[in-house]
Structures are given as C-alpha cells and as structure tokens.
Amino acid sequence: MREAQRTKRTSHLLWRWRSNPLRRRDDVVEAWIVLAVWTVIALGGTLVGVVTAHAADESFAQLRAHRHAVRAVLVESTADAVLSEEGAFGERVRAKVRWTASDGSSRTGRTLVDAGQRAGSRFVVWTDDEGRLTTEPQSASEASVEAACLGTLAALALGGLTYGAGRAARWRLDQRRTDQWGRQWEQIGPQWRRKTT
Numbered sequence: 001m002r003e004a005q006r007t008k009r010t011s012h013l014l015w016r017w018r019s020n021p022l023r024r025r026d027d028v029v030e031a032w033i034v035l036a037v038w039t040v041i042a043l044g045g046t047l048v049g050v051v052t053a054h055a056a057d058e059s060f061a062q063l064r065a066h067r068h069a070v071r072a073v074l075v076e077s078t079a080d081a082v083l084s085e086e087g088a089f090g091e092r093v094r095a096k097v098r099w100t101a102s103d104g105s106s107r108t109g110r111t112l113v114d115a116g117q118r119a120g121s122r123f124v125v126w127t128d129d130e131g132r133l134t135t136e137p138q139s140a141s142e143a144s145v146e147a148a149c150l151g152t153l154a155a156l157a158l159g160g161l162t163y164g165a166g167r168a169a170r171w172r173l174d175q176r177r178t179d180q181w182g183r184q185w186e187q188i189g190p191q192w193r194r195k196t197t
Helices: 002-013 025-066 140-196
Strands: 068-074 092-100 106-114 122-127
Touching: 025 140, 092 122, 106 122
Parallel strands: none
Antiparallel strands: 068 092, 068 122, 092 106
C-alpha cells in the first residue's frame, strides 16, 4: 500500500517528464526551467557562498597583515570632554596623539581615545604600512564570522535572483498557455454553441 502511494506521489511530481498525449511543449520547457532553477540554487548558491566567504576571509587576513599596533602618547587631555545628558563622560572622543613610525620618525594625528584621560597617557593605536593611523583590524574569529555571514548572504542573493527569474519565466509560460487556450476556445466555442441550441 505504501509503495503504491510513494510511486503515485513520485509519478505525480514528475508528470511533465513522462510521455503523455496531453503534455504540451510548454510543459516540458517549464520542467526544464524548474530543474535549472533548483540546480543553480543548490550548486551555484553553494559555490558562490563558499567563494565569497573565502575571498572575504582572505581580505580580512590581508588587513590584519598590513595593520600594526604601536604605542602612542596622548598629546592633549580628554578630561575636559563634554558631559553627556546623564552626567557621565562619553565613551570615546577624538584627540591628538603622537607615535613613532616603523621608520623611526615621530608622527602625530587625531584618533578616537577613551574620554577622561590626561595628556601623557600611553595606549595602543593602529597604523598601516605607511605609518598612517587606521582602525583596529578584526580578530581572526570575528573575521571568520563576518566572512561566513557574507558568504551566506551571497548564496541567498543568488538563490533569490534565480528563483525570481524562474518564477518570471514560468509566469510568461502561463501567459502563453492562457493565450493559447483563448485562441483554441475561439475555434471550438462556436461549435459547442451550435450543439447546445
């Protein structure tokens, strides 16, 4: 009994592929469209997701390789930072700092530092290969999570675009079939009217 139900369900799902006198050319085209859409979603989405995640992870690794932590000295005090509405200091403010670049030259610039610090305080800033101030790179684990999210989004985007294109193609086939039925009815309809009157 179950085997018969399973066979019936499978044959119902694959009706467009079976030889049938009522099957139209558009039914076969639709079957190929459905197969192509799901193949692209499954295989293409996986491939795009993996490639995107790998490229993003490589990009983040390059950023980590080209950014360096250096010790800096606060040139101006941040103790006079404006109080927030609750009466507490804001978390970070822009201030002037001085650091020594990898070539030994002394440099100054403005960066975000914790509020409430005095001039002369020491802390770590991040510079690029040319010795310019930059932001701290993501850790390897943070970069892996973000790369995985970007890969997932790329796979979903490809899947969504493919599914939308497939739906549009099937909608166009439905329109053609409806038009074809209308033309056929215009030919057959008058013959039926004669028989009923």
